[in-house]
Amino acid sequence: MVSQERPSTPVQVPVPRVEAGPVCTPGEEEPVIEVRGLNAWYGGFRAVKDITLTVPRRRITAIIGPSGSGKSTLIRCLNRMHELVPGTRVEGEVLFEGQDIYAPGVDPVEVRSRIGMVFQKPNPFPKSIFENVAFGLRINGYRGDLREAVERSLRAAALWDEVKDKLGQNALRLSGGQQQRLCIARAIAVEPEVVLMDEPCSALDPIATLKIEDLMRELSQRYTIVIVTHNMQQAARVSDYTAVLMMDDDRAGYLVEFGPTREVFTNPRDHRTEAYITGRIG
Amino acid sequence: MTAPALSKTAEWRHRLLRRHIVGAVAAVLLRVAAVAGIAALVLLLVVVARDGLDRLSWDFITSYPSRFASQAGIRSALLGSLWVLGLTAAFAVPVGIGAAIYLEEFAPPNWLTRIIETNINNLAGVPSIVYGLLGLALFVRAMELGRSVLAGALTLSLVVLPIVIVSAREGLRTVPPSIREASLALGATRWQTVWHQVLPAALAPMMTGVILALSRAIGETAPLITIGALLFVPFDPHGPLDSFTVLPIQIFNWVSRPQPAFHQAAAAGIIVLLAVLLGMNAIAIAIRYWSERRRQW
CATH class of the missing domain: 1.20.5 (Single alpha-helices involved in coiled-coils or other helix-helix interfaces)
Incomplete structure (x- = not known):
């Protein structure tokens, strides 16, 4: 690994390109999350290695790459969900608003209430639509009008008009796309600063996918969004920045390229990125 | 070719x-x-x-046992069985579900947890008379509870506890991990996740398994004979410290008599015992049916 200069915030553009360790700093953006030298293990298997990147505020950052390149592992390290799997381990730093979320004494519960997550398969609670959204508010001790907060979140997730007459209905009776928008409403109800989305459309049809993509653009005015996707068109359509991961010979995922989405897709600086987005890898 | x-x-x-x-x-x-x-x-x-069937009547259910086969009934045995079952459930269900929740939701995956798990699985296969001997030494003698309903219920609790734990864990496992992840990702603690999401979703399958585990207690005879439950009880048990008998012991008593009339009484007693058992199983099936209709993952 080549040592890298760590620019202070706010970050300026010029970044030396190095073959072994791509430094990845979108210029003139205010970072919310800074990942520094992140490694994550499942038992003895290292799933991602030496990842350094910054996530800019109120932008959509896409993480793309072939299967097994550690995309999901990386995103789950950003709100300490990775450690829920027994036998896992994380090294390196993830600075959130300047503070390392892996520092001793940091409560993962607090981290997760500030960095929300939407999962690959819609996973509403087997309860009413209302209770799905209200749960996060209740456990975080929300003092205010629950109904109003639920409505606000459902409107923000572009679901209100479809469910306003059946808030008491079991959420499992909604369609897949509706369930996923409910999960987004549930995540933003607790007012996180960042919303992580792990392949949020992979279980959805194209129309539901487009709705979620529109919604993401809408939400990016207020929230920072990180999305893992195996769909390169999706990354190109919705994201402002794109990180490309690849699987190394030891099967660990590493960062190949990170930059503004348009540059990554039209003028990739790394031949592996080019090979991937033109369909020759993965 | x-x-x-x-x-x-x-x-x-x-x-x-x-x-x-x-x-x-x-x-x-x-x-x-x-x-x-x-x-x-x-x-x-x-x-x-x-x-x-001929011997079965309301009188049979409401009469005390008797020297005269034609007048003998199962009143005290049925009440004894219900008392023991109720107290056993009161002890074994909270402890068993608690242990299951700990093992499924909280226990770190280390050697100590593995030892506990292995032992619980082994205990489920230990012959019940061994528990009877333990109950005799511990509850009847050391704790001086005597041959009481309480001592019997505590002994049977030991018998069914491993089974309750195993079936409660199976119930908890029916809740997909994605539900736990969803809750934790919202900033819920582990306990909030268990209490508000996992338990409500797992309640029906857990209760089904637990009821089936408890139905084993109602048929147990050996451990209760070991701790000295009486063979002939012409009075109702009124509290946990009264002496008692249970249906299987009463039936055993009648079967061992020479007179054919007592054998008829035993057969009638078996019908009552089976009815109680099938009733419990029916409740378990009803809970499962009702909950499966309500939710699909």
Whole structure:
């Protein structure tokens, strides 16, 4: 690994390109999350290695790459969900608003209430639509009008008009796309600063996918969004920045390229990125 | 040279016939195996019903045991069984569900957890009379509870506890991990996740398993005889410290008498015991049916 200069915030553009360790700093953006030298293990298997990147505020950052390149592992390290799997381990730093979320004494519960997550398969609670959204508010001790907060979140997730007459209905009776928008409403109800989305459309049809993509653009005015996707068109359509991961010979995922989405897709600086987005890898 | 791989030669057809015969024979043998279990049960029910149905009456249920076979009833045994069952449930269900929640939701995956898990699984297979000896030493003598309902219930709690734990864990495992992840990702603590999401979703399957585990307690005889439950109880148990008998012991008592009239009483008692058992199983099935209709993952 080549040592890298760590620019202070706010970050300026010029970044030396190095073959072994791509430094990845979108210029003139205010970072919310800074990942520094992140490694994550499942038992003895290292799933991602030496990842350094910054996530800019109120932008959509896409993480793309072939299967097994550690995309999901990386995103789950950003709100300490990775450690829920027994036998896992994380090294390196993830600075959130300047503070390392892996520092001793940091409560993962607090981290997760500030960095929300939407999962690959819609996973509403087997309860009413209302209770799905209200749960996060209740456990975080929300003092205010629950109904109003639920409505606000459902409107923000572009679901209100479809469910306003059946808030008491079991959420499992909604369609897949509706369930996923409910999960987004549930995540933003607790007012996180960042919303992580792990392949949020992979279980959805194209129309539901487009709705979620529109919604993401809408939400990016207020929230920072990180999305893992195996769909390169999706990354190109919705994201402002794109990180490309690849699987190394030891099967660990590493960062190949990170930059503004348009540059990554039209003028990739790394031949592996080019090979991937033109369909020759993965 | 060689024939094409799938050509239908005479030899191939002959082999096909043999394959079908083997399949048909296997199907018949498997059916016999399936019917054998049911047949034994049906035979048992028929014999018991033939002997005991005439003897079964409201008087039989509400009368105390008697020296006279025609007047003997199961009142005290039925009440004793219900007392013991109720107290056993009161002890074994909270402890068993608590242990299951700990093992499923909280326990770190280390050697200590593995030792606990292995031992619980082994304890589920320990003969119940061993628990009877433990109950005799611990509850009856050391804790000086005597031959009481309480001592019996505590002993049976030990018998069913491993089974309750195992079935409660199976119930908890029916809740997909994605539900736990969803809750934790919202900033819920582990306990909030368990209490607000996992338990409500797992309640029905857990109760089904727990009721079936408890139904084992109502048929247990050996450990209760070991701790000294009485054979002849012409009075109602009024509290946990009263002495008692239970249905299987009463039936055992009657079966061991020489007079055929007592054997009829035993058969009638068996019908009551089976009715209680099937009733509990019916409740378990009803809970499962009702909950499966309500939710799909």
